[in-house]
Amino acid sequence: MDKIKRLDSDLLGRLLKDIEKPGRYINNEIGTKSKSPGTMEDFQDLILMALVFPDIYEVGMSNLGLQILYEIINKHKCFSAERVFSPWIDFEEKLRKEKVKIFSLENRIFLDSFDLIGFTVQHEFLYTNILNILDMGGIGIRAVDRRNRFPLVCAGGPAIVNPQPLSRFMDFFVIGDGEEVVISILQRVKKYRENNKDKNWFLKEISRLDGIYIPGFYRFYYYPDGRIKSIEPGEKVKKAVIKNLNEFQIVQDPIIPNIKTVHDRFAVEIMRGCSRGCRFCQAGIIYRPVRKREVGSLVRQCIAGLKKTGYDEISFLSLSSSDYGEIGHLLDKITDPSKHGRLSISMPSMRLDSLNLKLFELIQSGRKTGLTFAPEAGSQRMRNIINKNIEEKEMLDCIKMAFSSGWDKIKLYFMIGLPYENDKDIHEITLLVEKIIMAARERLSGKKLARLKINISINVFCPKPFTPFQWVSHDNPGNLDSKFDYILKNVSKRYVNINWTDSKKSRIECALARGNERVGEVIESAWKKGARFDNWTDFFKLSVWEEEFVKAGLDIDLFTRKFSVDEILPWDIIDIGVSKDFLLKEYDRARECL
Amino acid sequence: MTEQENVCETRIRFKFYKKDEFKYLSHLDISRIMIRAIRRAELEIKYSQGYNPKPKIGFSPPTPLGVESMAEYADVLLEGNIDERTFKKKLNSELKPQMLISEARIITEKTENLMNAAAVVLYGFELHICSSDNKGMPGRFYTGLKKDLTTGPDFCNSIFDLKIITAEGSSDIILLKLFGYVKIFKEENNEIFKFNNFYGFFENWLKKYCIDIKNVKKEELFVLCGGILKTPMEVV
Ligand code: SF4
Numbered sequence: 001m002d003k004i005k006r007l008d009s010d011l012l013g014r015l016l017k018d019i020e021k022p023g024r025y026i027n028n029e030i031g032t033k034s035k036s037p038g039t040m041e042d043f044q045d046l047i048l049m050a051l052v053f054p055d056i057y058e059v060g061m062s063n064l065g066l067q068i069l070y071e072i073i074n075k076h077k078c079f080s081a082e083r084v085f086s087p088w089i090d091f092e093e094k095l096r097k098e099k100v101k102i103f104s105l106e107n108r109i110f111l112d113s114f115d116l117i118g119f120t121v122q123h124e125f126l127y128t129n130i131l132n133i134l135d136m137g138g139i140g141i142r143a144v145d146r147r148n149r150f151p152l153v154c155a156g157g158p159a160i161v162n163p164q165p166l167s168r169f170m171d172f173f174v175i176g177d178g179e180e181v182v183i184s185i186l187q188r189v190k191k192y193r194e195n196n197k198d199k200n201w202f203l204k205e206i207s208r209l210d211g212i213y214i215p216g217f218y219r220f221y222y223y224p225d226g227r228i229k230s231i232e233p234g235e236k237v238k239k240a241v242i243k244n245l246n247e248f249q250i251v252q253d254p255i256i257p258n259i260k261t262v263h264d265r266f267a268v269e270i271m272r273g274c275s276r277g278c279r280f281c282q283a284g285i286i287y288r289p290v291r292k293r294e295v296g297s298l299v300r301q302c303i304a305g306l307k308k309t310g311y312d313e314i315s316f317l318s319l320s321s322s323d324y325g326e327i328g329h330l331l332d333k334i335t336d337p338s339k340h341g342r343l344s345i346s347m348p349s350m351r352l353d354s355l356n357l358k359l360f361e362l363i364q365s366g367r368k369t370g371l372t373f374a375p376e377a378g379s380q381r382m383r384n385i386i387n388k389n390i391e392e393k394e395m396l397d398c399i400k401m402a403f404s405s406g407w408d409k410i411k412l413y414f415m416i417g418l419p420y421e422n423d424k425d426i427h428e429i430t431l432l433v434e435k436i437i438m439a440a441r442e443r444l445s446g447k448k449l450a451r452l453k454i455n456i457s458i459n460v461f462c463p464k465p466f467t468p469f470q471w472v473s474h475d476n477p478g479n480l481d482s483k484f485d486y487i488l489k490n491v492s493k494r495y496v497n498i499n500w501t502d503s504k505k506s507r508i509e510c511a512l513a514r515g516n517e518r519v520g521e522v523i524e525s526a527w528k529k530g531a532r533f534d535n536w537t538d539f540f541k542l543s544v545w546e547e548e549f550v551k552a553g554l555d556i557d558l559f560t561r562k563f564s565v566d567e568i569l570p571w572d573i574i575d576i577g578v579s580k581d582f583l584l585k586e587y588d589r590a591r592e593c594l
Numbered sequence: 595m596t597e598q599e600n601v602c603e604t605r606i607r608f609k610f611y612k613k614d615e616f617k618y619l620s621h622l623d624i625s626r627i628m629i630r631a632i633r634r635a636e637l638e639i640k641y642s643q644g645y646n647p648k649p650k651i652g653f654s655p656p657t658p659l660g661v662e663s664m665a666e667y668a669d670v671l672l673e674g675n676i677d678e679r680t681f682k683k684k685l686n687s688e689l690k691p692q693m694l695i696s697e698a699r700i701i702t703e704k705t706e707n708l709m710n711a712a713a714v715v716l717y718g719f720e721l722h723i724c725s726s727d728n729k730g731m732p733g734r735f736y737t738g739l740k741k742d743l744t745t746g747p748d749f750c751n752s753i754f755d756l757k758i759i760t761a762e763g764s765s766d767i768i769l770l771k772l773f774g775y776v777k778i779f780k781e782e783n784n785e786i787f788k789f790n791n792f793y794g795f796f797e798n799w800l801k802k803y804c805i806d807i808k809n810v811k812k813e814e815l816f817v818l819c820g821g822i823l824k825t826p827m828e829v830v
Binding site for chain 2 (some may be wrong): 311
């Protein structure tokens with residue numbers, strides 16, 4: 001059995017010299033749960049899993065999913081999970097220069113000493129960070145190059161529901177809810193290690209579980225133009241689903257970061273899934289079915305959690321909090337017993353209307369930070385097409401009410417490049433903004449009006465797998481830019497602040513999201529050319545990506561074009577719980593709105 | 595704001611250290627960690643009034659990132675009656691070993707807040723003489739120190755005092771105690787001691803004597819009380 005290797009603690013101090021935010025790498029937070037056996041030998045009896053979040057500490061520690069898995073695994077006496085995040089550029093340089101492998105936070109175990117490495121992947125622009133972490137761990141990035149029985153490498157999370165772009169790098173994927181399946185996997189890792197079986201035996205064992213996709217067990221056949229001819233075997237991998245959220249308590253004593261993170265608060269998932277059915281929305285499909293937490297026990301757990309953590313802010317998470325029936329009751333109960341505690345509450349996905357504005361103000365308890373709306377499109381026609389049920393009148397009424405009670409900051413989310421979009425739809429975005437400014441002129445006094453701020457965020461629509469719009473094309477960058485220019489020219493700059501996503505970057509995102517296994521070559525070569533932290537505007541290397549697609553002999557258009565409804569899609573091998581027929585029907589219904 | 599007689603509250607000054615890994619945490623991190631620990635310990639901090647209530651806790655001036663400190667101080671105002679021992683015990687059970695309370699005292703009389711009161715900070719440098727041939731070295735080093743640091747142009751106005759102690763049992767180690775200003779005194783025409791600037795300069799300067807900085811710690815903080823320096827604990 002291989003010996004477990006750890007970083008010498010004296011060395012850490014030397015490595016951290018002149019490193020930006022060294023607090024990222026020091027562990028020792030309240031709430032860490034990894035096993036810490038006194039002697040190295042004791043580690044041998046444990047199955048060690050590295051939970052890797054391929055982004056910096058501040059982002060990764062704000063992710064509730066990571067804390068959930070961390071707790072579930074560490075509750076188990078035979079398993080221990082430790083955290084690994086992407087080191088920031090300066091620390092990576094230092095580690096590479098000093099020839100020190102990347103290590104976990106808790107016991108500073110080098111990545112290649114783990115039995116299982118699991119990446120949680122939140123979006124496509126983290127793909128290169130995954131390769132970078134494997135490489136920094138001295139681990140072969142391609143599955144075929146990893147001849148040793150350990151470590152095993154897997155990935156889960158929303159950005160791998162189409163596993164193909166990463167398939168060459170992973171031994172297996174976990175599709176769906178991780179809570180139950182992670183333990184089933186680790187039990188099999190234990191057997192695999194104890195019985196000295198070969199890797200294939202292990203993969204066969206786990207392939208019987210729901211949610212496990214093993215790329216090595218499938219063959220893809222292609223037409224000369226790059227479309228998929230067939231996938232063998234054809235049997236789909238069923239997403240892992242936990243039926244009842246209530247069987248899993250919320251994480252009441254999460255790890256409390258020592259340094260400031262993106263979301264530094266007590267986070268509680270009140271509901272999983274969303275049934276609103278916006279046709280562009282991937283989360284709305286892949287997290288189905290809707291499961292709610294029972295409010296009584298939720299309240300008790302939240303109060304216990306606030307006590308245990310000392311947090312003064314609680315955040316209720318779900319895809320659409322206004323759809324949680326007992327939201328009023330929940331808020332009453334949470335704010336009441338802890339009134340001495342100056343608790344602030346946030347509900348990131350609350351859908352505002354004139355009915356719940358008062359409730360929202362209550363939550364904000366006097367802080368008028370800003371109201372957020374996501375009409376996504378400017379025209380009712382377009383909102384019908386995408387099935388975003390927001391009535392303009394309803395929204396404007398709510399905004400007017402808000403102005404009257406003193407709010408002066410509004411944030412709006414729009415998308416451009418939506419299917420069937422025309423000039424009029426774009427024009428209506430500018431009209432809507434004008435109407436809001438008019439409302440502000442009516443309702444806000446001179447001083448307040450001067451302070452009015454309307455922040456508009458314009459995202460390029462990127463068709464994603466498992467949505468009714470999975471077949472539509474990505475709008476071309478030329479079109480997108482002129483649509484964006486039109487908006488920029490036609491809204492009054494006085495009160496409005498606009499930010500947008502780069503159209504060419506969005507095209508790469510689309511190619512990664514809808515890519516086939518060959519896109520893996522591009523990810524690998526782009527990473528070798530220095531691509532990482534692609535989500536950070538400063539680091540995104542557009543020309544590298546474009547060049548590497550060309551070098552691989554892959555036309556980006558193959559992945560951004562309009563797919564035909566009867567062609568085989570790279571992610572067809574996954575059964576996400578919603579049938580392709582349903583998606584098709586929804587696609588048809590969108591067209592009926594024309 | 596004047597506190598009413600009948601309102602039951604306790605004002606406590608406490609001293610804590612941050613060492614080992616916690617030296618990498620910033621002043622803001624440390625204060626956030628402390629406030630959360632106080633909440634976990636179910637000690638109720640008083641909050642200021644108004645739209646954006648702030649917890650009534652004030653810390654001594656920041657210690658530079660990467661430097662261990664044995665002398666961090668804070669004043670906190672708590673609801674209710676609580677004695678020092680319970681306070682320290684409760685709070686320490688919610689803190690990590692890298693950052694613990696070493697002393698706590700109830701403040702009974704009005705005291706100036708720590709940020710304003712802090713006058714002088716003491717850093718302890720542990721210096722290692724690298725060259726084997728170090729006869730006469732400490733002497734030369736000491737003269738140089740006087741010339742370049744206490745009277746030289748760069749730091750003479752920000753250093754209040756310097757002391758050298760030879761470590762017991764080792765002739766290769768020099769302990770340097772540096773007292774730097776953290777407050778401007780008009781009559782002394784002084785400057786604030788800037789640790790990071792000094793450290794960079796000093797590390798380089800030491801090279802000509804073949805001396806390395808082995809370790810540095812913030813050892814104490816002093817406030818001025820009736821013309822003499824006292825620790826913040828001595829004045830309450
Ligand atoms: S956009 Fe929001 S409301 Fe619409 S389906 Fe997605 S999660 Fe639900």
